[in-house]
Amino acid sequence: MTATDSTTASAQTNASAETEDEFRARCQAFLADNATGLVFEQPDPRGANELEACKVFQQQVADAGLAGVTYPVAFGGLGLPKSYDRIWREEYAKHHDMTGQLTISHGMCVPMLAEYGSDEQKAAYLADAIAGRTVWCQMFSEPGAGSDVASLQTKAELDGDEWTLNGQKVWTTLAHVSDYGIIVARTNPDAPKHAGISMFIVDIGAPGVEIRAINQIDGGKHFNEVFFTDVRLPKNALMGELNAGWRLATAMLMYERVAIGTGSSSGIKTPTSDFLIKTARQHDKLGDRVTRQELMKIYSEETAKSLVSLRTRAELKAGNTPGPGGSLGKLHGAKIARMSRLLMMNLAGPAGAAWDPAAADGDRLANSTLRSFSANIAGGTDEIQKNIIGDRVLGLPRDISVDRDVPFKELRVGTQN
Ligand SMILES: Cc1cc2nc3c(=O)[nH]c(=O)nc-3n(C[C@H](O)[C@H](O)[C@H](O)COP(=O)(O)OP(=O)(O)OC[C@H]3O[C@@H](n4cnc5c(N)ncnc54)[C@H](O)[C@@H]3O)c2cc1C
Numbered sequence: 001m002t003a004t005d006s007t008t009a010s011a012q013t014n015a016s017a018e019t020e021d022e023f024r025a026r027c028q029a030f031l032a033d034n035a036t037g038l039v040f041e042q043p044d045p046r047g048a049n050e051l052e053a054c055k056v057f058q059q060q061v062a063d064a065g066l067a068g069v070t071y072p073v074a075f076g077g078l079g080l081p082k083s084y085d086r087i088w089r090e091e092y093a094k095h096h097d098m099t100g101q102l103t104i105s106h107g108m109c110v111p112m113l114a115e116y117g118s119d120e121q122k123a124a125y126l127a128d129a130i131a132g133r134t135v136w137c138q139m140f141s142e143p144g145a146g147s148d149v150a151s152l153q154t155k156a157e158l159d160g161d162e163w164t165l166n167g168q169k170v171w172t173t174l175a176h177v178s179d180y181g182i183i184v185a186r187t188n189p190d191a192p193k194h195a196g197i198s199m200f201i202v203d204i205g206a207p208g209v210e211i212r213a214i215n216q217i218d219g220g221k222h223f224n225e226v227f228f229t230d231v232r233l234p235k236n237a238l239m240g241e242l243n244a245g246w247r248l249a250t251a252m253l254m255y256e257r258v259a260i261g262t263g264s265s266s267g268i269k270t271p272t273s274d275f276l277i278k279t280a281r282q283h284d285k286l287g288d289r290v291t292r293q294e295l296m297k298i299y300s301e302e303t304a305k306s307l308v309s310l311r312t313r314a315e316l317k318a319g320n321t322p323g324p325g326g327s328l329g330k331l332h333g334a335k336i337a338r339m340s341r342l343l344m345m346n347l348a349g350p351a352g353a354a355w356d357p358a359a360a361d362g363d364r365l366a367n368s369t370l371r372s373f374s375a376n377i378a379g380g381t382d383e384i385q386k387n388i389i390g391d392r393v394l395g396l397p398r399d400i401s402v403d404r405d406v407p408f409k410e411l412r413v414g415t416q417n
Contacts (some may be wrong), residue, residue: 023084027091030064035095046213047222048177051101051135058099058106058132068130071114076127082317089313093267102132104173107259109136109182112252116240121201125180138256139169139183139202139226140249144414146171147384149184149253150193150246151413154228156185156200158235163200165208165231175224176211178204184249187242189409196408197245200237207231218370219355253380254326258312260379261305261329268306272340273299276347279365283347294343298336305332324392327385334382337375344369 018026034057040049061067062076069085071077078084099106110129113122128134145152154167165185175181181202188196202209208231213221240248276295280286309329345352348365355364376382390396403411 020083020087023080024087024091026064027066027088030061030066031091031095034060034064035092035098037096038098038100045219045221046176047101047174047220051174051177054099054101055132055135058102062131067132068110068126071110071126071130072122075114075122076130077114086313086317090267093269099132101174102135103259104138104256105129105132105136105178108138108252108255109180111255112182112239112248116199116248116251118236118239120236121239125201134179135174135177137172137175137178137181137204138252139172139175139181140252141171142168142414143170147381148413149249150197151411152184152186152197153414153416154183154185155189156187156198156233158187161235163233163235163237165200165202165228165233167228169226169228171214171223172211172226173223175204175226176213180204181226182239182252184245186408187245190407191243192405193403193408193411193413194246196243197249198242199239199245199248200233201239202228202231202233202237206233216370217373218364218367254324256379257326257330257385258316261309261312261326261331261333267310268303270299270302270306272336273302275368276340276343279344279347285347291343291347294339294346298339298343301332301336301339305329305336308332324388327380327388328393330379331382331385331389334375334385337372341369341372344372 038050038053038057040053042049044050058067065078066088068075068077069080069088070082071079073079106129110126113126113129117125125134129136140149140152142149142152142154152167154165154169156163156165165183167185169175169183172181181204183200183202184197185200186196187198190196204211208229210227210229212225212227214223214225215221216223239245273295276298277286280288280291280295285291312326312329344365348369351365352369353366355366380388387399391398409416
């Protein structure tokens with residue numbers, strides 16, 4: 001056991017003996033000292049410096065015995081009831097977000113490992129992931145399979161005691177700085193498209209994994225194309241049952257929508273309107289009536305979104321995997337992004353879309369305008385969220401699907417003709 005491990009273990013033991021009030025006091029003291037804003041080197045087009053700062057903070061959370069509140073002690077968590085997790089989130093919401101770059105790792109991959117990983121996988125990976133010592137990414141989208149991710153063509157074939165993985169993923173956020181990925185691959189092309197998919201854990205450092213950066217409109221390079229050529233995976237890299245990957249993929253997408261739309265914190269937060277009010281003040285437009293009206297609309301939307309998020313969190317507290325309601329927060333966030341983009345362009349003029357190359361990343365107003373477009377796409381497009389809300393929340397008739405029962409190998413999807 002390392003010194004860090006023993007500090008964390010004793011903090012975990014202390015946490016289990018605490019009342020909720022004592023736990024809250026400890027969260028407050030820790031956050032007041034440590035959640036003082038991320039400090040990292042600029043510029044950071046690949047997001048590596050910011051991620052490193054997030055990892056340092058997360059390790060501090062773990063050392064203080066506050067990480068992985070509800071996960072079992074045996075796998076690096078605190079083993080506390082969900083009410084303690086809510087306390088952590090409530091207190092965290094009062095401070096700077098220190099873990100934004102760990103959203104995929106902690107908001108999606110860690111919950112999936114904890115819920116669907118085997119005990120062997122949890123023992124191998126969870127403690128390091130909870131403490132931010134390892135970072136995980138999501139490998140779902142392919143050039144021919146985005147909204148319709150079940151059309152994926154990356155394939156995994158069992159060869160003796162190992163799987164061989166071949167294919168390509170795209171838009172893989174932070175793959176270049178991740179240690180592991182959760183990937184979905186085709187394991188039975190004779191079955192209909194949803195029935196022949198399995199989920200695996202892939203070591204990003206494995207031979208045959210090639211990562212290429214994608215250039216973004218805002219000058220960043222946070223996501224990637226990832227190619228797999230005869231990548232060997234151990235047999236136990238399979239998560240869940242063979243060919244049951246679609247159920248797991250759906251669960252992970254629900255976690256994704258909650259992570260994007262609800263965030264990691266709890267309580268009412270209005271970061272977009274706060275930022276826009278500051279920008280309006282800087283541009284001497286806070287007294288302008290039309291600007292004030294638009295600011296008020298965005299503030300109201302953000303407040304309503306926080307309240308819906310609180311309800312989603314309460315539902316999570318009651319069950320395990322989040323339901324389709326997560327799509328509401330995701331769609332709401334995309335609407336706020338669209339509204340704020342228009343206001344930002346009106347406030348900042350050309351600086352809302354262009355920047356001085358010498359300026360530090362954080363000083364670019366254009367960043368928020370240009371990045372806002374991704375809110376309508378990442379984690380599933382607006383149209384897909386509306387489809388989900390239509391048939392799974394409102395009970396409207398399902399989208400027409402003519403290929404549901406056809407063997408995958410007979411479909412004309414991606415590069416398959
Ligand atoms: C910032 C960002 C980060 C991302 N990170 C990751 C990541 O880490 N891992 C990962 O796997 N993926 C990631 N993605 C990919 C993302 O999940 C996909 O871009 C998204 O699912 C849409 O797929 P697509 O781009 O192939 O568009 P398409 O599916 O080709 O959609 C094109 C258009 O058709 C519409 N459309 C498609 N099907 C329907 C339908 N049935 N009904 C109505 N309209 C429809 C869509 O709404 C869209 O307007 C990321 C994307 C972004 C923008």
